[in-house]
Amino acid sequence: MRRPRFEARRALRLLAVALMLISVGSATSQLSSPAGAAAKGKIVLAWHAGFASRWLDPQEHDGTATPDNFLTALHDALVKNQGTQLYDHPGLAERFTIAADAKSATFTLRKGIKFHNGEPVTPQDVKFSYENYRGAKADVFKKKTERVEIVDDRTIRFVFKEPFLDFATLFGTANVAAPGWVVPEKYYKQVGADGFKQKPIGAGPYKLLHLEPGVKIEMEAFDGYYRPVNVKQLVMVSVPEPATRVAMLERGEADIIYFVPGELINKVGKLPGVTLAPVLSGSFFLEFPGFQDPKNPFHDKRVREAVSLAIDRRAINQAETAGMGKPTGNWINPDVQYAIEWPEFERNVDKARQLLREAGYPNGFNVDWVTPLPSFYSRGERVIAQLREIGIRGRLQTMERGIFLQRLQGGLKDWPGVQIILHGARIGGSWSFWYEGHFKCGGFNSRDRICVRDLDGKFDQYERSINPAERKKLAEEIQRGILENYYLVPVFRHAFVNAIGPRVVAQKWQDVFPTITTGYAYPWEDLKVKE
Amino acid sequence: MRQFIIRRILYSIVTLLILSATIFLIVRLTGDPVALMAEASARPEDLDRIRHQWGLDRSWPVQYVTFMQNAFRGELGKSFNYRLPVSELYFQRLPNSLTLGLAATLISLLIGVPAGIISAVKVNTAWDNVAKGVALLGLSIPGFWLGLVLILVFSVWLRWLPTSGAGDWRHVIMPALALGWYFAASMLRLTRSSMLEVLGSEYIKLARLKGLPDVVVIALHAFKNALIPVFTLAGVNMVVMVNAAVIIEVIFAWPGIGRLLYEGIFQRDFPLVQGVVIMAGFMIVGINLVVDILYAFIDPRIRLTR
Numbered sequence: 001m002r003r004p005r006f007e008a009r010r011a012l013r014l015l016a017v018a019l020m021l022i023s024v025g026s027a028t029s030q031l032s033s034p035a036g037a038a039a040k041g042k043i044v045l046a047w048h049a050g051f052a053s054r055w056l057d058p059q060e061h062d063g064t065a066t067p068d069n070f071l072t073a074l075h076d077a078l079v080k081n082q083g084t085q086l087y088d089h090p091g092l093a094e095r096f097t098i099a100a101d102a103k104s105a106t107f108t109l110r111k112g113i114k115f116h117n118g119e120p121v122t123p124q125d126v127k128f129s130y131e132n133y134r135g136a137k138a139d140v141f142k143k144k145t146e147r148v149e150i151v152d153d154r155t156i157r158f159v160f161k162e163p164f165l166d167f168a169t170l171f172g173t174a175n176v177a178a179p180g181w182v183v184p185e186k187y188y189k190q191v192g193a194d195g196f197k198q199k200p201i202g203a204g205p206y207k208l209l210h211l212e213p214g215v216k217i218e219m220e221a222f223d224g225y226y227r228p229v230n231v232k233q234l235v236m237v238s239v240p241e242p243a244t245r246v247a248m249l250e251r252g253e254a255d256i257i258y259f260v261p262g263e264l265i266n267k268v269g270k271l272p273g274v275t276l277a278p279v280l281s282g283s284f285f286l287e288f289p290g291f292q293d294p295k296n297p298f299h300d301k302r303v304r305e306a307v308s309l310a311i312d313r314r315a316i317n318q319a320e321t322a323g324m325g326k327p328t329g330n331w332i333n334p335d336v337q338y339a340i341e342w343p344e345f346e347r348n349v350d351k352a353r354q355l356l357r358e359a360g361y362p363n364g365f366n367v368d369w370v371t372p373l374p375s376f377y378s379r380g381e382r383v384i385a386q387l388r389e390i391g392i393r394g395r396l397q398t399m400e401r402g403i404f405l406q407r408l409q410g411g412l413k414d415w416p417g418v419q420i421i422l423h424g425a426r427i428g429g430s431w432s433f434w435y436e437g438h439f440k441c442g443g444f445n446s447r448d449r450i451c452v453r454d455l456d457g458k459f460d461q462y463e464r465s466i467n468p469a470e471r472k473k474l475a476e477e478i479q480r481g482i483l484e485n486y487y488l489v490p491v492f493r494h495a496f497v498n499a500i501g502p503r504v505v506a507q508k509w510q511d512v513f514p515t516i517t518t519g520y521a522y523p524w525e526d527l528k529v530k531e
Numbered sequence: 532m533r534q535f536i537i538r539r540i541l542y543s544i545v546t547l548l549i550l551s552a553t554i555f556l557i558v559r560l561t562g563d564p565v566a567l568m569a570e571a572s573a574r575p576e577d578l579d580r581i582r583h584q585w586g587l588d589r590s591w592p593v594q595y596v597t598f599m600q601n602a603f604r605g606e607l608g609k610s611f612n613y614r615l616p617v618s619e620l621y622f623q624r625l626p627n628s629l630t631l632g633l634a635a636t637l638i639s640l641l642i643g644v645p646a647g648i649i650s651a652v653k654v655n656t657a658w659d660n661v662a663k664g665v666a667l668l669g670l671s672i673p674g675f676w677l678g679l680v681l682i683l684v685f686s687v688w689l690r691w692l693p694t695s696g697a698g699d700w701r702h703v704i705m706p707a708l709a710l711g712w713y714f715a716a717s718m719l720r721l722t723r724s725s726m727l728e729v730l731g732s733e734y735i736k737l738a739r740l741k742g743l744p745d746v747v748v749i750a751l752h753a754f755k756n757a758l759i760p761v762f763t764l765a766g767v768n769m770v771v772m773v774n775a776a777v778i779i780e781v782i783f784a785w786p787g788i789g790r791l792l793y794e795g796i797f798q799r800d801f802p803l804v805q806g807v808v809i810m811a812g813f814m815i816v817g818i819n820l821v822v823d824i825l826y827a828f829i830d831p832r833i834r835l836t837r
Contacts, residue, residue: 050794215786239784247694405566
């Protein structure tokens with residue numbers, strides 16, 4: 001009789017110890033894994049192009065808007081563009097300060113942050129990532145940085161050779177550059193740059209489960225992330241054909257699809273439970289290559305103004321994006337530093353004809369080519385049709401994207417005669433990146449097609465200045481100079497139309513696409529799916 | 532015979548060398564890939580750095596010799612876009628393309644051969660007209676349109692099949708049908724003309740004069756001989772389907788070699804395009820070589836006349 005009683009007591013004790021261990025274990029796991037506890041369900045995103053492996057490595061950021069769709073899932077930065085914050089949303093850094101003289105920036109890391117392999121994120125990883133960074137704008141950071149100091153186990157300081165006023169903007173905008181995106185030094189060195197692209201390890205909300213190069217990326221919520229991650233599995237599938245993406249959404253195979261083209265917008269908008277997400281994206285604007293030449297009809301400001309007056313921006317917006325874009329005044333997106341607001345340009349065909357008459361073109365004139373950014377050819381056709389109303393007769397020239405870019409970089413010799421280019425661009429960060437790329441004499445895309453010396457002179461002054469007030473004033477002056485003289489003619493701000501399926505929890509589309517500087521659905525950790 | 536085989540192998544090597552030089556030149560004529568690899572605000576020195584990194588700053592002859600030296604070692608270079616060896620990417624996608632190619636070949640044979648036989652046997656009847664109509668539709672309906680219609684009907688309306696991607700057998704049906712349909716039409720036409728030719732030959736007439744039933748004449752005597760060119764074509768078609776089903780693979784997001792090629796062309800990924808084309812050429816040349824040698828074994832006149 002005694003033996004069973006002893007065993008019962010022992011069993012009770014064991015049970016109590018086990019319960020204590022379980023509760024301690026569970027508490028510990030909750031402390032260390034805020035993300036994993038709640039994550040459930042799966043979201044499938046149908047991506048509109050192929051995947052390039054380099055997009056998975058922030059160290060080789062190509063300076064375009066595309067990689068941030070992937071970086072924001074797998075990796076994390078000290079500070080980043082998120083929600084309405086353009087570049088200073090705290091990521092791995094819980095706070096940062098820029099010195100008053102703009103000659104240093106100090107970041108303090110969050111406590112207990114980890115990479116997907118369990119290793120802690122240290123200031124040494126931050127230092128390595130910054131110093132090893134070789135992507136877009138790497139030379140700017142290298143040229144301006146004197147040294148990177150590890151202050152203590154959570155603090156790191158970047159010391160510059162001279163005041164570096166654009167540092168925070170460049171450092172924190174994921175669609176411009178990525179020296180602030182942290183990779184694990186030890187692992188990166190161990191697998192090499194190419195190995196890292198195949199099996200990236202980051203500190204982002206999702207860790208890589210499986211990668212089929214160019215086809216599919218499967219990710220799982222990272223338990224050690226410092227914010228709760230709601231959805232357990234995130235799958236990104238490359239589906240280049242828009243009609244197939246729409247069919248996937250209709251059939252519930254995809255929860256979010258990117259880029260619904262104009263002809264499918266109405267159909268998708270009528271699907272039950274589906275929400276369209278028309279994210280305002282790049283700006284489209286007209287350029288007149290070689291207008292400095294007095295023989296070029298566009299040399300006369302009145303002709304350029306006539307073009308602007310002839311363009312029916314609302315009609316183009318309606319036809320191309322079902323009215324979901326926005327006819328805008330400035331050719332620079334308003335979501336970048338120092339961009340100015342400008343009223344929508346008026347349409348007045350009579351006034352346009354009058355201006356042409358005054359400029360000596362009562363019967364209009366011929367334009368050799370109107371070349372739209374590939375593959376937005378129909379937008380070029382609409383511009384041609386509208387200009388024909390005032391007697392400017394043009395022909396459409398279509399180019400493959402690579403050829404178009406190459407011709408842009410070839411400069412004026414590749415655009416002989418009388419030409420119009422319909423550009424489209426989305427550049428994050430600062431207004432100055434737009435100017436450098438598309439307007440400055442010698443700029444990457446503008447080359448020698450546009451050379452307005454007085455504005456370039458002001459831009460040099462802007463770059464040299466370390467006085468924020470003066471820089472802002474100069475930035476505004478330069479932008480006004482471009483718009484008042486019609487050196488570039490803004491057309492409209494294009495809508496990158498996405499669609500959200502019924503399983504995704506959203507009251508409005510901005511719940512899924514809250515980040516104003518991107519057309520993508522990050523922060524990924526905030527997405528939720530219905531039970 | 533040995534001389535014949537050696538001659539054919541030499542021809543094949545020359546063909547592959549010409550193909551390699553042609554594709555090497557063509558991809559370079561499309562322009563500078565660095566324009567697509569650099570950021571919008573890159574400067575000339577950034578472009579030079581990328582060019583140097585990928586060996587694109589060297590002269591074309593030097594690049595070609597390097598490419599060929601690597602190819603002889605079985606290395607087709609590293610993809611600009613994926614940063615992986617092209618051969619690795621190719622063989623990752625090959626099983627999917629083989630699956631699709633085999634299924635589409637099977638469909639094309641199952642539709643094309645019986646319809647071609649019926650059409651030839653019942654020549655100038657309603658059966659023949661229907662078969663000719665099917666052939667006409669098969670050749671004239673674009674694959675991308677048929678693919679989209681299949682998705683709409685079987686995935687969206689009926690919800691029987693998944694829209695896209697690779698997975699189980701259900702994923703193969705629609706892309707294989709859309710791809711095989713076109714080739715079924717060409718099979719049908721070839722089977723019909725081949726059967727008509729055989730049915731008009733002397734030995735068939737003799738078989739009929741001997742009083743053999745039609746079924747026996749068609750199945751045992753005509754069918755076997757008429758199918759030789761059909762199966763030869765089926766082999767070549769399959770190689771094309773495996774390596775160049777670009778549109779169908781894009782429509783159905785099928786992760787095959789055709790889509791790899793498509794992405795390579797769009798991204799100006801020179802090593803990738805070169806590698807895929809060389810591998811496809813290697814397959815086609817290889818199959819032709821085997822067929823030529825088999826023909827020479829079967830028919831001694833071939834090895835004497837060539």
